[in-house]
Amino acid sequence: xxxxxxxxxxxxxxxxxxxxxxxxxxxxxxxxxxxxxxxxxxxxxxxxxxxxxxxxxxxxxxxxxxxxxxxxxxxxxxxxxxxxxxxxxxxxxxxxxxxxxxxxxxxxxxxxxxxxxxxxxxxxxxxxxxxxxxxxxxxxxxxxxxxxxxxxxxxxxxxxxxxxxxxxxxxxxxxxxxxxxxxxxxxxxxxxxxxxxxxxxxxxxxxxxxxxxxxxxxxxxxxxxxxxxxxxxxxxxxxxxxxxxxxxxxxxxxxxxxxxxxxxxxxxxxxxxxxxxxxxxxxx
Amino acid sequence: xxxxxxxxxxxxxxxxxxxxxxxxxxxxxxxxxxxxxxxxxxxxxxxxxxxxxxxxxxxxxxxxxxxxxxxxxxxxxxxxxxxxxxxxxxxxxxxxxxxxxxxxxxxxxxxxxxxxxxxxxxxxxxxxxxxxxxxxxxxxxxxxxxxxxxxxxxxxxxxxxxxxxxxxxxxxxxxxxxxxxxxxxxxxxxxxxxxxxxxxxxxxxxxxxxxxxxxxxxxxxxxxxxxxxxxxxxxxxxxxxxxxxxxxxxxxxxxxxxxxxxxxxxxxxxxxxxxxxxxxxxxxxxxxxxxxxxxxxxxxxxxxxxxxxxxxxxxxxxxxxxxxxxxxxxxxxxxxxxxxxxxxxxxxxxxxxxxxxxxxxxxxxxxxxxxxxxxxxxxxxxxxxxxxxxxxxxxxxxxxxxxxxxxxxxxxxxxxxxxxxxxxxxxxxxxxxxxxxxxxxxxxxxxxxxxxxxxxxxxxxxxxxxxxxxxxxxxxxxxxxxxxxxxxxxxxxxxxxxxxxxxxxxxxxxxxxxxxxxxxxxxxxxxxxxxxxxxxxxxxxxxxxxxxxxxxxxxxxxxxxxxxxxxxxxxxxxxxxxxxxxxxxxxxxxxxxxxxxxxxxxxxxxxxxxxxxxxxxxxxxxxxxxxxxxxxxxxxxxxxxxxxxxxxxxxxxxxx
Numbered sequence: 010x011x012x013x014x015x016x017x018x019x020x021x022x023x024x025x026x027x028x029x030x031x032x033x034x035x036x037x038x039x040x041x042x043x044x045x046x047x048x049x050x051x052x053x054x055x056x057x058x059x060x061x062x063x064x065x066x067x068x069x070x071x072x073x074x075x076x077x078x079x080x081x082x083x084x085x086x087x088x089x090x091x092x093x094x095x096x097x098x099x100x101x102x103x104x105x106x107x108x109x110x111x112x113x114x115x116x117x118x119x120x121x122x123x124x125x126x127x128x129x130x131x132x133x134x135x136x137x138x139x140x141x142x143x144x145x146x147x148x149x150x151x152x153x154x155x156x157x158x159x160x161x162x163x164x165x166x167x168x169x170x171x172x173x174x175x176x177x178x179x180x181x182x183x184x185x186x187x188x189x190x191x192x193x194x195x196x197x198x199x200x201x202x203x204x205x206x207x208x209x210x211x212x213x214x215x216x217x218x219x220x221x222x223x224x225x226x227x228x229x230x231x232x233x234x235x236x237x238x239x240x241x242x243x244x245x246x247x248x249x250x251x252x253x254x255x256x257x258x259x260x261x262x263x264x265x266x267x268x269x270x271x272x273x274x275x276x277x278x279x280x281x282x283x284x285x286x287x288x289x290x291x292x293x
Numbered sequence: 294x295x296x297x298x299x300x301x302x303x304x305x306x307x308x309x310x311x312x313x314x315x316x317x318x319x320x321x322x323x324x325x326x327x328x329x330x331x332x333x334x335x336x337x338x339x340x341x342x343x344x345x346x347x348x349x350x351x352x353x354x355x356x357x358x359x360x361x362x363x364x365x366x367x368x369x370x371x372x373x374x375x376x377x378x379x380x381x382x383x384x385x386x387x388x389x390x391x392x393x394x395x396x397x398x399x400x401x402x403x404x405x406x407x408x409x410x411x412x413x414x415x416x417x418x419x420x421x422x423x424x425x426x427x428x429x430x431x432x433x434x435x436x437x438x439x440x441x442x443x444x445x446x447x448x449x450x451x452x453x454x455x456x457x458x459x460x461x462x463x464x465x466x467x468x469x470x471x472x473x474x475x476x477x478x479x480x481x482x483x484x485x486x487x488x489x490x491x492x493x494x495x496x497x498x499x500x501x502x503x504x505x506x507x508x509x510x511x512x513x514x515x516x517x518x519x520x521x522x523x524x525x526x527x528x529x530x531x532x533x534x535x536x537x538x539x540x541x542x543x544x545x546x547x548x549x550x551x552x553x554x555x556x557x558x559x560x561x562x563x564x565x566x567x568x569x570x571x572x573x574x575x576x577x578x579x580x581x582x583x584x585x586x587x588x589x590x591x592x593x594x595x596x597x598x599x600x601x602x603x604x605x606x607x608x609x610x611x612x613x614x615x616x617x618x619x620x621x622x623x624x625x626x627x628x629x630x631x632x633x634x635x636x637x638x639x640x641x642x643x644x645x646x647x648x649x650x651x652x653x654x655x656x657x658x659x660x661x662x663x664x665x666x667x668x669x670x671x672x673x674x675x676x677x678x679x680x681x682x683x684x685x686x687x688x689x690x691x692x693x694x695x696x697x698x699x700x701x702x703x704x705x706x707x708x709x710x711x712x713x714x715x716x717x718x719x720x721x722x723x724x725x726x727x728x729x730x731x732x733x734x735x736x737x738x739x740x741x742x743x744x745x746x747x748x749x750x751x752x753x754x755x756x757x758x759x760x761x762x763x764x765x766x767x768x769x770x771x772x773x774x775x776x777x778x779x780x781x782x783x784x785x786x787x788x789x790x791x792x793x794x795x796x797x798x799x800x801x802x803x804x805x806x807x808x809x810x811x812x813x814x815x816x817x818x819x820x821x822x823x824x825x826x827x828x829x830x831x832x833x834x835x836x837x838x839x840x841x842x843x844x845x846x847x848x849x850x851x852x853x854x855x856x857x858x859x860x861x862x863x864x865x866x867x868x869x870x871x872x873x874x875x876x877x878x879x880x881x882x883x884x885x886x887x888x889x890x891x892x893x894x895x896x897x898x899x900x901x902x903x904x905x906x907x908x909x910x911x912x913x914x915x916x917x918x919x920x921x922x923x924x925x926x927x928x929x930x931x932x933x934x935x936x937x938x939x940x941x942x943x944x945x946x947x948x949x
Binding site: 109114180207210211216222223224226239240241242244245248263266 | 656661662664665668670675676677711714715716717757758876877878879880884910914917918
């Protein structure tokens with residue numbers, strides 16, 4: 010028998026965990042938990058079900074909660090656990106293929122131990138209805154470490170990674186103070202402000218603002234790059250941009266090779282002029 | 294006589310057993326360590342013993358301190374038989390070692406070397422107490438003082454013992470052979486006081502040696518025994534090769550598989566021996582570009598940290614217990630530490646093994662390097678560019694792209710990711726291709742079938758990914774029948790030439806500077822020396838230090854301009870800051886590239902010549918940061934500029 014943890018009855022990833030569990034070729038039973046999130050207490054209750062029903066494997070969806078819960082179960086039972094599996098072949102040891110490196114590497118691994126503890130990588134199998142009755146557990150949360158309150162993260166301004174418009178400055182900005190016109194334009198457009206590595210190296214802006222290979226990867230609708238030469242290291246972070254507007258006095262700058270729109274000129278003249286035009290247009 | 298003999302025997306027994314107890318512990322740790330095969334290249338190992346140990350070659354890289362050490366070391370070797378002579382003298386003051394004890398020339402050697410040892414000790418004290426170089430920062434200074442005091446006592450008592458014997462007429466050798474002891478003998482009368490002093494000196498001499506023997510395996514001075522072994526087992530090939538991890542070796546049981554160094558149990562035989570051999574001289578620290586620019590890493594402290602945790606038998610994780618995590622990531626794998634080390638410690642291998650564990654087991658590494666690893670795997674290049682664009686740089690140059698199934702021409706030009714995709718590094722590839730065409734060299738590129746060699750993944754510690762690429766690239770190259778490979782990237786060069794042989798790829802690999810220099814030498818390329826430029830050439834670590842290529846790029850520089858040298862050049866070059874996957878990491882502390890650019894600018898050159906795509910990008914960035922008046926140009930581009938465009942020199946018939 011295979012026990013499947015259902016995070017939310019009916020959700021896609023829990024359905025996928027059920028489909029994944031069928032690959033083991035045994036009867037599938039499902040449990041969900043009706044209590045505030047408290048990983049250790051939840052795990053204790055799953056461990057209790059394991060000792061009562063004796064499953065050969067326990068499968069959870071490869072979500073944050075599924076992984077954390079099963080890790081707690083594994084620690085409690087002193088068993089190995091394999092997270093984010095895309096397939097499993099039963100046996101002793103069982104063979105699993107699992108996703109590592111943020112999706113970049115598929116690892117084939119042998120998993121020992123009984124029961125087998127696996128989480129199913131999201132979208133490795135298609136969700137389909139599996140006719141299984143879900144029994145609901147209600148663990149006691151007395152004294153358990155749990156979630157008391159949920160609070161949405163409040164980010165000041167627009168996050169660089171998610172912004173639909175990004176205005177960036179490079180070495181051509183010249184100084185920390187030189188970012189004033191860039192910040193002004195960003196404010197007018199509701200955009201995030203970014204910069205190149207040269208800028209963070211010079212200490213003009215924090216590393217959190219850096220767009221590039223070793224900074225933030227952005228994917229805006231439009232990327233306005235001011236005084237940025239367009240080194241490979243920088244463009245690696247901006248390749249998700251749908252359109253690029255480059256402003257640079259050097260017509261030979263390599264950024265123009267990737268730009269959709271180009272202004273050859275000094276950003277200290279061009280950027281304020283754009284802001285001015287936007288203000289005028291809005292005033293009309 | 295009998296009493297003296299008994300006391301001496303007891304002292305020897307005490308000292309030897311104290312030595313053996315500790316030595317057995319140290320040997321047990323060595324025997325328990327995972328093996329590493331260093332049984333090959335015996336003639337090279339013999340030569341290393343002769344030059345590095347007996348000849349003190351690496352110590353003499355710094356003449357002053359090197360000579361001070363060499364005097365003490367050579368003195369130690371020459372004076373070894375006097376230990377026996379002194380012990381015989383203790384038991385019976387009228388006896389000595391047969392034959393040798395009677396030789397005038399040996400008495401002369403004793404005198405000369407005892408004095409040289411004292412000079413060495415005085416010089417060492419001068420360096421430590423007056424000069425106080427920063428390389429000793431973090432070393433055990435008190436321990437060093439004690440050791441120097443013991444050595445001085447041994448040498449001084451030897452001279453004084455000989456002097457009192459001469460005064461008493463007990464010398465078995467002709468006194469005129471001992472200029473120093475003979476001169477000192479005039480301080481002593483032929484009386485009972487001198488007879489007491491003679492006994493006191495010989496006892497002090499022998500007891501100090503016995504105390505030293507007991508102390509030796511408990512101190513950093515252990516190196517006098519372990520260094521000989523460490524040099525023997527040192528890497529014999531090019532310095533850039535890393536030991537591969539054996540993931541798929543069926544001979545290695547699963548529980549003995551190593552994934553780098555996580556705890557002391559993972560340190561292999563050579564790594565353990567390295568820690569026994571370190572005497573904290575700090576030459577590695579002095580040479581380290583990371584240390585020099587204010588980063589946490591000191592190669593010396595890495596080895597000391599590992600040693601302390603090993604000897605304490607502490608099975609906690611090595612990082613951060615023995616080595617702070619930042620130190621592990623600061624390393625640019627330039628190998629300056631390994632080159633500086635007088636006892637063949639392999640700091641870079643140790644650090645890479647720590648990285649391997651952090652990356653492959655703990656999945657813990659600088660977050661900003663993750664896109665590089667992902668892109669190498671997904672896109673076969675570190676920037677995630679489409680493979681279909683890999684040959685775009687060659688558009689319009691008429692470069693042959695080798696199709697599958699077509700055999701490779703004389704030279705396969707392995708371009709590398711940076712020259713293929715990076716706009717600044719591309720120029721060198723374009724220049725190289727034009728020059729090879731002009732000289733009529735038969736070559737082709739792999740185009741989209743070329744991929745990352747895996748070097749950045751390997752240097753950051755991801756051996757899985759590296760080996761996958763090594764196997765794939767070796768398969769491609771072998772299928773194409775490639776025998777000669779020319780490349781413009783020293784990192785590709787190192788991987789192709791030194792690391793792919795471990796994966797079944799054996800090629801003759803040359804750097805573009807070598808091939809171009811040969812073409813100039815043969816007259817197939819004739820630069821018109823404009824001579825306008827003053828050029829300083831920056832040696833790439835992976836070319837000069839790791840692979841000994843430094844003459845060819847200089848030939849090209851001399852052919853096209855006026856060369857000037859930086860102080861740190863050739864094998865003693867200073868990194869640009871990109872090695873060890875740092876091209877894809879953020880730098881803490883002062884930037885290494887700016888430091889190097891300032892050094893280049895100080896030569897008064899107007900051109901900073903390079904022969905590596907990463908040096909090109911890093912130093913060009915450094916020029917922009919520092920505002921130096923320098924143009925960073927690859928040697929291939931310098932040569933291409935000096936060849937009249939579009940009119941390649943005719944190749945004479947006789948030179949087929």
